[in-house]
Amino acid sequence: MSKIKELKTAQSNVVNLIDIIELFSPEKKSKYTDLLLKLMKNTKSLNEHSKEVIENLTNNFDFIKKEDFDGFSDIQILLIYKFLDSFFNVSDLNNFRKFCEYNERGLVELNDLSRYKSFEDVINQMNIADLKAESKELETQIIKLYEDEEYIILRPLTYFASKKYGANTKWCTTTEGGEYFNKYNKKGVLVYCVGKTNGNKVACFNSLSKNEPEFSWWDAKDTRIDSMQSKLPINIRVIIEEVCLDVNAKTNHMMLSPDKRKKQEELAKNNYRDINMTPRRRNLESHIENAIQRESEYMEESMDVMPEMEYPTEVMESMPIQEPNEPTTESLLRNAVTHYEDRPQIN
Numbered sequence: 001m002s003k004i005k006e007l008k009t010a011q012s013n014v015v016n017l018i019d020i021i022e023l024f025s026p027e028k029k030s031k032y033t034d035l036l037l038k039l040m041k042n043t044k045s046l047n048e049h050s051k052e053v054i055e056n057l058t059n060n061f062d063f064i065k066k067e068d069f070d071g072f073s074d075i076q077i078l079l080i081y082k083f084l085d086s087f088f089n090v091s092d093l094n095n096f097r098k099f100c101e102y103n104e105r106g107l108v109e110l111n112d113l114s115r116y117k118s119f120e121d122v123i124n125q126m127n128i129a130d131l132k133a134e135s136k137e138l139e140t141q142i143i144k145l146y147e148d149e150e151y152i153i154l155r156p157l158t159y160f161a162s163k164k165y166g167a168n169t170k171w172c173t174t175t176e177g178g179e180y181f182n183k184y185n186k187k188g189v190l191v192y193c194v195g196k197t198n199g200n201k202v203a204c205f206n207s208l209s210k211n212e213p214e215f216s217w218w219d220a221k222d223t224r225i226d227s228m229q230s231k232l233p234i235n236i237r238v239i240i241e242e243v244c245l246d247v248n249a250k251t252n253h254m255m256l257s258p259d260k261r262k263k264q265e266e267l268a269k270n271n272y273r274d275i276n277m278t279p280r281r282r283n284l285e286s287h288i289e290n291a292i293q294r295e296s297e298y299m300e301e302s303m304d305v306m307p308e309m310e311y312p313t314e315v316m317e318s319m320p321i322q323e324p325n326e327p328t329t330e331s332l333l334r335n336a337v338t339h340y341e342d343r344p345q346i347n
Contacts, residue, residue, distance in 0.1 A: 017075070040075055050074040053081045060090045063097055092119050095126055095168070102129035123168050124199025131194065134164050143255055145191070146239050151232075153193050153239055157185075157256050158264055159272050165192050169201050170222035178272040186253045187212070189244045193232060202230045206244035208251055215244065 007013055018033060021040075025032035043049075054069050054077060069077055084093070099122050102108050107129040116122055131152070141161040146153040156162040159178040162185075166174035173181040173190065184190050188207040195201065200220070204227075207214040217225050227237050243249070253261060 017079075046074045046078075050077040053077050057081075057084075061094065061097070095119070095123055099123075099126040099129070102126060102133065105133075107132050127168060127194070127199040127201070128196055130164065130167060131196065138164060145243055146236070150197050151193060151195055151236055153191060153236065153243075155189070155191055155243075155252050155255065156181075157252050157260075159185075159267070162190075162192075165194060166201070166203070169203075169220040171203055171218060171220075172222065173203070178268060182268045184252075186251055188214070188251055189246075189249050190252050191240050191244060193230075193236060193240060200231060202232060204240050204244055206249070208249065 018037070021033050021036050022028040024036060054066055057080075058064050058066055072080065096119070099108065103111060103113075108125050109128060110116075110125050116125075138161050141156070141158040142165070143155040143157065144152065145155065154161075154165060156165055156173075159181045162171075162173050162178075162181045173184055175181075184205055187209055188205060191204045193202045193204070202220070203218040205214065205216050205218075217227050217230055219225050219230065227241070230237065232240075253264070256264065
C-alpha cells in the first residue's frame, strides 16, 4: 500500500459526516439523520457562501485553483474552511508550501522530515533556505558585515532586502508599504543578524540623529531586548556594536549609490508597489461564518426594514439584562415591543 493511500484510509484521519450527524439522532435512526442532513443542505445561500470560501482560499494561496474544489459539495467546502481556520493560519500554510518547494529543490539542509515537530522547526529551516535562494539577487542590496558557518550580519539597504532577510519576524521595518523601513533606513544604522543553523534573527539600530538618539536591540517578535538577551555569541555582538556605534557611520540609505538612492526614493513614494511581493490577502468575510449560524429569514428581512429604530422608554426599561448564550438583543427588543403594544390599556 502506498503511503498516501495509507494516510487516506487510516481511521484516525478520516471523518464521516454521517457519523457526526448520527450523534444527534435518537438511537441513530436514519430518518432523523436524513432530516438533519436535509436541514443542513437547506442552509440559506449555501452555494453563495461556498463560492466565497473558494474565492478566499484561492486568493490566500496562489497554488490552489478553483478546479481543485470541483469534487466537493457546498457543505464539504464550508467544512474545509472550518477545519483550516481551526488548525492553521494563512502564513503558516504558505510557509509550509514554500518549505516543501525548497526541499524539492534541495535547498533545505535538514531533509529528514521525521525530525520536524513544530511549525517553528519548519520556518527556521525555510529561513535558511530563503537565504540560499535569494543570496545572488540580494548581493547588491545589502552590505555584508560578517559571515561564518553559523551567522550572517548585514545592513539592508533596500526595502526588498529588509523584507527578505527580515522574513517571518514582526519587525516594523518589514511591514507592508515600507514606511518604517524608509524612516529607519534614512535615520541611522540598521543591522540584521540571521542565524544560518538555528534561524534566530536579531535586529540592532543606532540613530544618527542628535535630536532622536536611540540604540536598541530587537528580537524576532519585535520585542526590545538587551544585547545579552539576544542569545548571540559575544564576538557577534561586538561586531554589531562596533558597526552601529562607529563615529564615522553613515545611514543605510547613504550607503547606496546616488542612482540607487534615487530609485529607492521613487519606489518609496509609490509605497514600493513595483516590488514583486506577495499580494495582500483578503480575510474571509464574517458573513460566511454567519451562514452556518442559521438565522431565520424573518429576522433578516425584518432587520432590513427596521434600521435605527427608537423604542419607548417603557420598552427599554422592561428589557432584562442579556446574559451569555441568551437570545440576541434584537430578539429581546422585538419581544419587548410586542409586550408593550399588547399591554392592557388604561381608559
